[in-house]
Amino acid sequence: MYIETIHSPSDIKKLSMKELHVLSEEIRQVLLKKLSEHGGHFGPNFGMVEATIALHYVFNSPQDKIVYDVSHQSYVHKILTGRKEAFLNPEQYDEVSGYSEPQESEHDFFVIGHTSTSVSLAGGLAKGRDLKGGKENIIAVIGDGSLSGGEAFEGLDYAAELNSNLIIVVNDNQMSIAENHGGLYRNLQVLRESEGQCGCNFFKAMGLDYRYVKDGNNVEQLIEAFAAVKDSNHPVVVHINTVKGKGYRFAEQNKEGFHYCIPFNVETGQTWTDFSEEEDYATLTADYLLKKMKEDPRIVGITSGTPTVMGFTPEKRAEAGKQFVDVGIAEEHAVALASGIAAAGGKPVYGVYSTFIQRAYDQLSQDLCINNNPAVLLVFWGSLSSMNDVTHLCFFDIPVVSNIPNMVYLAPTCKEEYMAMLEWSLRQNEHPVAIRVPANGVITKGEVTDSDYSLLNHYQVVRKGEKVAILALGSFFQLGEEVADLFKTKSGIEATLINPRYITGLDNELLEELKENHSLVVTLEDGVLDGGFGEKIARYYGPSDMKVLNYGARKEFVDRFDIEELLRNNRLTKQQITEDILQKL
C-alpha cells in the first residue's frame, strides 16, 4: 500500500499521478474503516481526499502553511503529515483530535472548530510573513458551508487589500451540514455551470483573482491549478467543485446524514444503534413547534445551518414550509432576523447549540435585547457533558447569555417544565426569552408545572428544609436532588432544595428568607463558574453571614476530556459536594 510509504508530505511528491490515484482510494478505504468503527466527520473528508493530496504535492508544508476552515475536513491532511497510525490502527484512533491541532504536528497552525475563520487566520499568517519578509505560500481551505459566516466575508474583503501571496481554496461541495442557503450559493452554482467563466463572479467582485477547477476530485486537475497559483504575488481564489462523501455510495446519497457519523454498518450505511425509539428534546421541540405552526402562521423556526439540533429533519422542514428558515451558518444574522421578525409581530424560535450562540453576542445585546423584542432562543446541549472537543465546549453559554440586560434566560429541569416554558415563551410579548434546553436526557416528572413565567426571577422551592439550601440549576437539578438525599442520609438534616428556573435574575425575597434558618447556600450549575449563576448568589450574600459554596467548572479550555474525570476534578460528584457541605456546617 502506498499509504504505508507516506511519512511526511515529501513522500507524496515522489508518486506518479497514477500512484496518487491509488493513494486516494487507499485513503478512502482507511477513512471508511475508521469512521464506520469510530465515527467522525465523514462527508467533508471524503470530498477533500484528492484536494489534500494535491495541496501537499504542490506546496511544501510546513514552510507553506495550510489552514483548514472548521478543520473537521483535515483527516486526510493528518494522514499525510505523519499521523496516519491514528487512522490505520484502531488502538491509536483517539490519538488525534478531530480538528487541526498545533500540539500534534508542525503542519497544523490553529485549533479551529467554529466555521468561517480560515481566511482571516490565514490572512494573519500572510501579514505576519510580510512583516517578517518571508516568502512562503499561505493557503486557506474554506467551504463545506462556511462561506456564509460573516467572518469569512470580512476575511475575503481584507484579503483583497493584502497585495501579497494568499491562496484561498474554496471547497464547493454544494452543501453545508444540511443543504446550502443564501444568494452566494446561487453564484457558486452559476460559476459551476459556466465552468468559472460567467462575468458576475462573487470572488472577483470582492477584488480577488479567481480560478476554477471543474472536477475537484481529480488529482491532476487540482495539481495543475495549485501549481499555477503557487508563489502567486497576490491573493487568488481556487474554486474547486467537489462531491461531499465522494466514493461511498450511501454518503453521496445522504449528504446531510453523512456529514458526521457515529459507528455504522459499511454494507448498509445504517448505524448500529437505533435511536428512533428514544425520546429526545430535539424531536420534542420540532413536533411541538410543527403543531403550533399549524395553529399560528406567525410562528417560524430558525436555524443557522444545524436544523436537526432542534429536530427539524428534512421531512419536518418540508412540512414547516415557509415557517422554517435555515439561514446557513450565520448565527449573527439568525439572531438579528429573529429580533426583526418579533418586531413585526411574528413568533421566531431560533434553535442553536450552546457552543455557537457565542458567535452572536453583539446581536443578542444590540439587535435583540436593547430592543427587548420577544424572540425565543433555544440553547441546546448547554452542559459540561455534551461535546468534549475544546473547539465545541458547551459550557460558556451562561456567562455569554445571562449577563445581557433584558434577556430572560430560563433553565428547565425536566420535560414538563421545558414544554411549559417553551409554550409561555411563545405566548408572551414582553421579553427576549432564551431557554437552556436540559442536556441530561429527557426526564419526566409527570407533574403539572407552572404555565406562567411572567413573574420574573421567582424561584421554586421544591423541598423546604433547614440549615442548607441547594440551588440546583437546570440540568444539575437532579444532581441537587441526589446531594440533598445523600446529605439527609449522612446528617439527618433535610436540606432546602430550590429550582431557580431563572438564570438571569435573583429571587431577592426568597434569598432573604433563607437567612432565617439557613447558614449555607450551595449553588450547582452545569457550566463554567466564572460569570455564571452561582457568583451572583455569592455576591448577594457577600455582605451577610450566609456561607455560599458555588459548584460548576473552573474557567479553562479542556479537550477530549473524560466527563467523569472532569466532574471529579471540579468536585462535582454528589459525594464530593455532600462532603464539602458536611465539612462546612
Next chain:
Amino acid sequence: MYIETIHSPSDIKKLSMKELHVLSEEIRQVLLKKLSEHGGHFGPNFGMVEATIALHYVFNSPQDKIVYDVSHQSYVHKILTGRKEAFLNPEQYDEVSGYSEPQESEHDFFVIGHTSTSVSLAGGLAKGRDLKGGKENIIAVIGDGSLSGGEAFEGLDYAAELNSNLIIVVNDNQMSIAENHGGLYRNLQVLRESEGQCGCNFFKAMGLDYRYVKDGNNVEQLIEAFAAVKDSNHPVVVHINTVKGKGYRFAEQNKEGFHYCIPFNVETGQTWTDFSEEEDYATLTADYLLKKMKEDPRIVGITSGTPTVMGFTPEKRAEAGKQFVDVGIAEEHAVALASGIAAAGGKPVYGVYSTFIQRAYDQLSQDLCINNNPAVLLVFWGSLSSMNDVTHLCFFDIPVVSNIPNMVYLAPTCKEEYMAMLEWSLRQNEHPVAIRVPANGVITKGEVTDSDYSLLNHYQVVRKGEKVAILALGSFFQLGEEVADLFKTKSGIEATLINPRYITGLDNELLEELKENHSLVVTLEDGVLDGGFGEKIARYYGPSDMKVLNYGARKEFVDRFDIEELLRNNRLTKQQITEDILQKL
C-alpha cells in the same frame, strides 16, 4: 420655510420638486446650526438629506418601514417624522437621541447603534410581514462603511432567499468613519465608474436585483429610482452615490474629521475647544507604537474602522505604513487577523472601543484564546463614564473579555502602569493580553512601576492596613484611594488598598492572607457587576467569614444618562461607599 410645514411624511408628498430642493437646503441649514452648537454625526446626515426626503416622498412611513443602519444618519428622518423641534429649537436639542428610537416615534423600528445590522433586521420585518400576509415595503438603508461588517453580508446572503419585497438602499459615500477598506469597496468604485453597468457586480453576485443612482444627492433621480422599486416583489439593491458632508465645504474637505463633530465655528470649521495640548491615551498609544514599530518590523497596529481611538490620525497612519492595518468595520476579522499575525511571529496590537469588542466574542474565544496566541488588545473607553448612548455603552467589556480562559486582561491605574503593561504585552510570547486602557483621564503617578507582569494574578498592595481591604480595579483605583482616605478620616482606621491589576484571575495567596486581619473586602470596578470582577472575589470568600461588598453598575441598559446620577444610583460615590463600609463594620 417649508420645513415648518412638515409635520409628518405626508406633508412632503405635497411639495413640488423645486420645493423639495429648497427643503433640502433648509434642512442643511438646520443641521448646520444644531450640530455646530451641539455636536453630533455630521457627515453621514449631510450626505443623506436628499435620499431621506425621497424615501419619505415615495414610501408611506410608518406602514412602509425604513430601517437605518447604525442609525446615526437618521437625523433628517427625525426632522421629517414629527421631531423637527428637537433640531430647530435649542432648548429641545436633547429631546431626541442620536439614533433611531421606537419610543420616540412610530416611524422608528429599532434602537440601533452598532453597524451592519439593518439588512438582517429589515429582513426580519419582511419575513414577519410575509408570515402575517402583509404587503408593505421594507427598506434597509445601509452604507457609510457598514457594508464591511460580516452581519451585513449574512443579511444580504439571506435577502436573496426571501423572494419578497425588501429594498436595500446602499448609501455609498466612499467612506467609513475613516476611508473605506477592503475589496468590496473597489467593486463599488467600479460600479460608480460604470454607472452601475459593469458585469461583475457584488450585489448581483449575491443574487440580488440592482439599480444605480448616479447622483445620490439629487432628489429627482432618487425619487425616480425609489418609485421604480416600490412594491417590488423581490429584494432589490438601490446603490446611491452620495457625498459625505455634502453642502458644507469643511465637511466635504475633511470627511473623517466631520464624521462626528463637537461644537465648532461655522465660519472656520474649527472646534471651539483645542484639545491638542491635553495628554490622552490615544496619542500616548500611537506615539509609543510608532516608536516601537521603527525598532521592530514585526509590530503592527490594527483598527476596525476607528483608527483614532488608538491615536492613529491620517498622518500617523501614513507614518506607520504597512505596520498599520485598517480592516474596516470588521471586528471579528480584526481579532482573527491579530491571532494569525501572532501565530506567524508578528506583534499585532488591536485597538478597539469597549462597546465594539463584544462584536468579536467568538473570535476572542476560538481564534485567539484557544490558540493562546500572544496578540495584544487595547480596550479603550471601558468605563461607566464614557459613551452614554444605550447603543454604545462601554461597561460590558469585563464580562465579555474576562470570562474567556487563557486571556490575560489587565487593568492599569495610571499612565506609567499602562505604558509598562503595554511594553510587557509586546515583549511576552505566552498569552493573549488585553489591556483596559484607563478611562478617567491621564493620571501620572510619577513612580516607576513593575515592568514584568508574567507572574499572573499577582495583585499589588498599595497601602497595608487592617479590617477593611479595598480592591480598586483600573479606572476606579482613584475612587478606591478616595474611599480609603475618607474612611480613615471617619473611622481612624487605615484600610488596605489593593490594585488588582489582573481582571482575569485571583491572587489566592493575598486573598487568603487578608483573612488574618480583615473582616471586610470591598471591590470597585468601573463596569457592570454581573459577570464581572467583584463577583469572583465574592465567590472566593463565599465559604468563609469574610464579608464582601461589590461595587459596580447594576445590569441594565441605560440611555443618555447623567453620569453623576448613574453613579449615585449605583452607590458609587465615595461618600456612599464609605457609609456602607462604616455601617458594615
